[in-house]
Amino acid sequence: MKRFTATLLGSALAGLLVTAGATAQETLKIGWIGPLSGWGTFGGTAIMRGTALAIDHINAEGGVHGRMLELVPRDSAAKPEQAITVARELIDRENVYALIGKFDSSSAKALNPVIHEGGVPMMLSIAAATKNIEYERDPNFMFRTSGADHFIAEFLVDFAMKEYGAEKIAIGFEDTGYGFGGRDDITRALEAKGMEPVAKVKFSRPDTDMTAQAQIIKRSEADAVILYSIAKADAMMIRSLNKVGAETTVICAWAASSPELPKFAGPLGEGITVMQTYSFLDENLDDLGMRMRADFMAKHEIPDPTKIPFPAFTAHAYDGMLLLGAAMKKSDLSLDSADLASDRMKIRDTLETGLGPVQGLIKTYDPAFTKDNHDSVGPADYIMTVWNEGKLVPYKGKHDWGKKH
Template sequence: MPTHLTRRQALVLPAGIAAGSLIGRRAFAADPIKIGLVAALSGPSAKSGEGITRGLTIAIDEINARGGVLGGRMLEIVRRDDESNPAKGQTAARELIDKEGTVILFGGIDSPVSLAIVPVVNVAHVPFMGVWAAATNITRNGANPNYVFRVSAVDVLVDRALIKYAATTFGSKTPGLMLVNNGWGESNLAGLTAAAQAAGIKLAGAEKFDDKDVDMTPQLQRLRNAGADSVILVGNAAPGAQVVKSLQRMAWAVPVVSHWGISGGRFPELAGSWAGKVHFIQTYSFFGKQNDVGKRVLAALMAKYPDIKGPGDITPPVGVANAYDAMQLTALALEKARSTDGEKLRQAFLAIDSYQGLIKTYRKPFTDENHDALTENDYVMVRYKGDQIEPIAG
């Protein structure tokens, strides 16, 4: 940026505006701080992007209402649709960093997209906050320094929970795996295999499917023939629904325990009458007794979004809850950093001591060794009742 104005430029300045005010414009307290979001805003997983947007928005409304950060600077979201496509997500991330000047990026539902963004942010020294994608190597990516943080489930921990739940709830001794054929599926194949071995459980087999597959009968039949007594599902809403419809066509009423991808789209509509049979994992439920933060967030959601009449209308709850807490933690980090500089912000995340959040009270949520704020103790099991996601009693 030029440090001097030409005589002609000085002559056209409005009365009362000093040249120095233009030179220092980027430092104005009134300048908003841009928060980037790269997520699925269209297509089969669009509900996930909408849930994340709502969680971020409610948090930002609260932060701005109490005066913003860094001496009165307001926060604003700048969104880009990745269409669940890694190449488009990577392009969107670069655009938000280079053209929009976002100080942090938030990610969406798809692990392959987040994995494509990881090297971009680590090279650019811009923090990236995952609030849904659960592939273990998103945060455990080998970079030093590592600019990637997450307030979300982590596959290696989810996989232990899924194996344990299938065994304790359904008495499963030989679960079969149905996994999406991408980086997220690979992450869970490794995690579920290790979790089963640690629990002394023998897997009946592992089958893969592509996002656009419409008939999963051959894979399921192989698992059935191999003696699977439960199916552990890892996939998003559309292919997950096809798994359930294939089970129904086979009249195979095997218990299905699922990762949370099915909550990011139109699963109950697509899966039909068997949708409610699937038990799946979340990080939060707006049902039941809420802490003070939960009461406040629920009230704010109902006031801002006319389609939300109660807890069951917050779909998907995981997108809302994870994004809300992650945004509040980001505001804390910005204040600690006293800057929007990427490296200072990275260090500030590591310096957060505690925060009373929606999902839990966070105590040292991030360390040099662990950039994941949630643990296996922060998961709840749920199921669909109609198109609402409700916790499973007991």
């Protein structure tokens, strides 16, 4: 962690130097908001790195309207109040053209009033809670390349039923906005199939013991349990289920893609399936995926693609930035600071009306968004992966779940 902090400080310093140099060439600023400290550090870092690499690639191809893009990152520490403060700073003082980032849904939701007040389009890379996009707003400035919980829930229920023939499904969730949202979405997804959860158990991230929750799941005779929490809490639950002798199949939402899962669950993490949208280990990785993977590994000195942390989070951030860049290119921007508000609105309009085709990692976006759909990644883009010897690899199963359907 000390080394990590030092690297982060070094990167920030380098960023400042780049900022100083780049400002002279009148770069176009993109504000990034997400956790670089606190519990979301690892996820936030993955999202920032994905965004930064997309900017590298856009700039390598000439930038936008002949100008280079510049990422201005701000740490929100996964706290809504801090996210609001840094968003205001980016909008009012840094004069960014657009915002991107996030990790925790509570901060993402809290940003809605701020970005709409400021009239700045924002691309949510990761923030799955269904209500993060407030469709009652018109014009709506919030867009998302993240998975969305209501789709994820449907996908996970579908997976449990088709892959394992599960008829009794339980839900384990953490007591946060993320967990409660997941519980409600899975309950709705089950109801749509004429079922209801056989057990709903709540736990807290710092719990010293989850035996009772595991016993409730065992008592419910659930065929499968869907876990909706951060990876460490998922791992604690998996250990508790093993302790009480429950033979329930465990399926995890995508936060379990963190390397903390195999670390804290130990051998019990082996074979745990996790919903994802992208894998750098796909045998049929396309040219863009190969290029991104190679550049990403070189930039961050990662020796082995299995060691890329949070691959899907990185990919979502990369695609979100590509879409923002494409929208900026397609928009007739004046690039005059006096017209910033109008340029921001133009970018928003382009995002919403017929942007595409844009080739990204997860898919080719065509159209990326519509007025009624600000979610560009849907259930058809989801895949299942599995923890195998400490690596998260595409899961084949009975229906080749590692491939998009």
